Amino acid sequence: MVLTVAPGYGGPQRLLVVSADMGGGHEATAAALEQAATAVWPGVEIERLDTLDVMGPGVGRLFRRIYVGNVEHTPWLYEFFYAQLWRHAWFARASKRFTGSWSGRRLVERIDRFDPDLVVSTYPLASSGLAWLHAHRGLDRPTAAYVSDIAPHPFWIHGALGLNYVVHAAALPHARACDPDAVVDVCALPVQRDFHPGPRRAARQSLGLAADALVAVVSCGAYAFGDVVRTVRTLLDASERVQVVAACGRNEDTRARLQALGLPERRLRAIGWTDQMPALVRAADLVLSNAGGAIALEAIASGRPLVMFRPIAAHGEANADLLVVSGLAELCADEDQLTAYVHSVLRDPGALREVAERAHQVASRGTTEESLRQVATSTPRTGGGRRWRVRPSDAFFLHADRPLRVQEVGAVLELDPVAGGRLTLADAQRTVGPRVHGLPILRRRLVDDGRLGWDLSGTADLATHVTAAEAEHGMDAALDDYWSEPLPPDGFPWAVRLLQAPTEGRTVFAVKTHHILGDGISLLGLLDRLLDPAPDDPLDERRPAPGTGASVSGRSGIRNGVRQGRLVVAGLASLATSSLGSWTHLDCEQTARRLIATAPVEEARVRAVAAATGCRAHEVVIAVVAHALADLLGSAGLVDGSRPLRAMVPVARRAPRLDRVFGNWTAAVTVDLPVGAMGFRQRLERVTAQLRARAARGEPQAAHVVMQLLGHLPAPARTVTARTIYTRRFFSTIVSYMPAARGDRWFAGAQVRSICPVVPLAEGVPVTAGAVVSSGVVGLALVLDAALVARDVDRPAATEAVLRAVRAAEDEVLR
Structure with missing residues (x-):
């Protein structure tokens, strides 16, 4: 199959949407933004976070309970708090700083894990957190807050954010009063495209609603705040011609009370949470709300008249006031006014057309896609010259660096020939270049001005970081040379090289990064973004595993915490006990030169051995490595079988996938490899x-x-600790196994045949091993210190030892 390489789409590749399950409006706005982003940037990867879940177990449930309790039972208290935010600027600033510090600190790890190049918020506490990160942690990504109500309040608007969007020009003075330093603009209504004007009759037919009735859709939000039953009774009592559809959201008690009225469907239909709201709104003559959140925007987008009836306290009243001033809604403060309004509509239906026309004018103003493009090209507003901090688990590998043991991870991609010629440097730069701008990890420049941090204000020079070379002395020697030279010294810790060996008919794409950018799983995630999938590949590996990051609260959260605590205690005891054992130390000189021995093997061969023995594929691979090292090092007299090789085996703490591209997230277990x-x-x-x-x-x-815990030590202590524990004192080799994409991949039009990982050596550790499973091939590789050649351990011997171990497995298990 020949793949035509499409040019980079020039926009964000990873969008983080920070919302919250607090009612339905914030999530509805988030869904609309995701839909628009997918349309404007095909292929963009999107992750949505629930801010309240991120803030801690049980926080979401607690905040929802407080919110519902205030609105339903103590509206005066809710109104008092809302008023103080407007009345006292110091109170608003202090409240935003407190919640921003709380949510911002908890968002750091999630931002690092996903590494987005664009972040948007649809929830006030999320906006506070992002603003705090800009001001205090040097968040260097474009950000924006989308206000999902028509009326903003001080918690919504933040000067530290790149952009703050409101949905109507009438809201601009209010937004600027919230924070005079804020950049505020008007955006299109952030609703999903299913909400649009359309034939009322067709919508009613699809829903089974009366064609000749005055259909009133009552929607009071996800919690159905207020006396919905009283509202419905008032509408029904106003005229026999009225048919009410009451959308009760998650409030099953209200729905049951309405159904208990015993009215026929031609008068009343009470429904719960539904995905039919677009059709219901189009079918309506009137849409009634008491909060004015998402349903108000959806009614306006659909060109339907909106009525605010008995608005709830605080933001509900503010929304109602601004909607009325803007000519987008009628306000009915009590039952008499609502009855009179229904009578007037029945007498003069033309009045509804005027309201619908005003709504249509607002709805047709711009698109959500335009505002997203504006955010993507905005400049992040970082405070005080701060830089995004380097995570302790990432900085560890910088501290572990030694002159002859630089911690650089990488991969060797063997490519098939391309039709009609050979790949060139221009092909490589044309493929990598657009992705550099869309992947923050490739724009990260390490800065150490007394505190390690990341600077994303520049871009790596492609001429320095994307290179090509002829393998004049053979491909294997060219790979050895590449991994024996340091990364460019400009602070961007990555490089790629296209290697050609015409006499061997081989083309290799070599990728290496410093370990500070990420572990092997992150490297494979990054690598997958540098490659092109088949057009019909669903890219399932790029999506988080189901349930990843899900919050666990209540008793389940407590039980899970206790279970994890016991595991940690048991694990610490196991680590301490195992460190007392004895294992073989590989004694040889250390050099800066590396030998890279690759040995791709068909995955089916490994799977067959695993199936026959009841083992997993990664267990078979690690045993193959142990068998190969026993053969290779035993023949050189470096091991005698009396003591094992202590291997550090990286282990993912969740199902390994390719959804992340940055950071060191794996843990490790120690395994004594039998080499007798x-x-x-x-x-x-x-x-x-x-x-x-x-x-x-x-x-x-x-x-x-x-x-x-190491991350909390002072910097000098972290360096000493890293250089003490990441050495032969604690292990004699590293063995890694990682799954990559299952589907085929291409680089610059050349299909990737295999991926072999390059695992860095450590102090006193002259050999490491790794395996990557991709496209039906297990790419096995050994990395050797060139000093081993003096002990008769060289690259050809290493490659042959791995292949012999695979054959030995098959001979003994399958035959």
């Missing part, structure tokens, strides 16, 4: 037993906790 004389099956049994036992004892969780 034995058959493959016996070696596999020992490796498998250790892997499962150590994972069950909580070693990955404990290793993660240790890494976090």
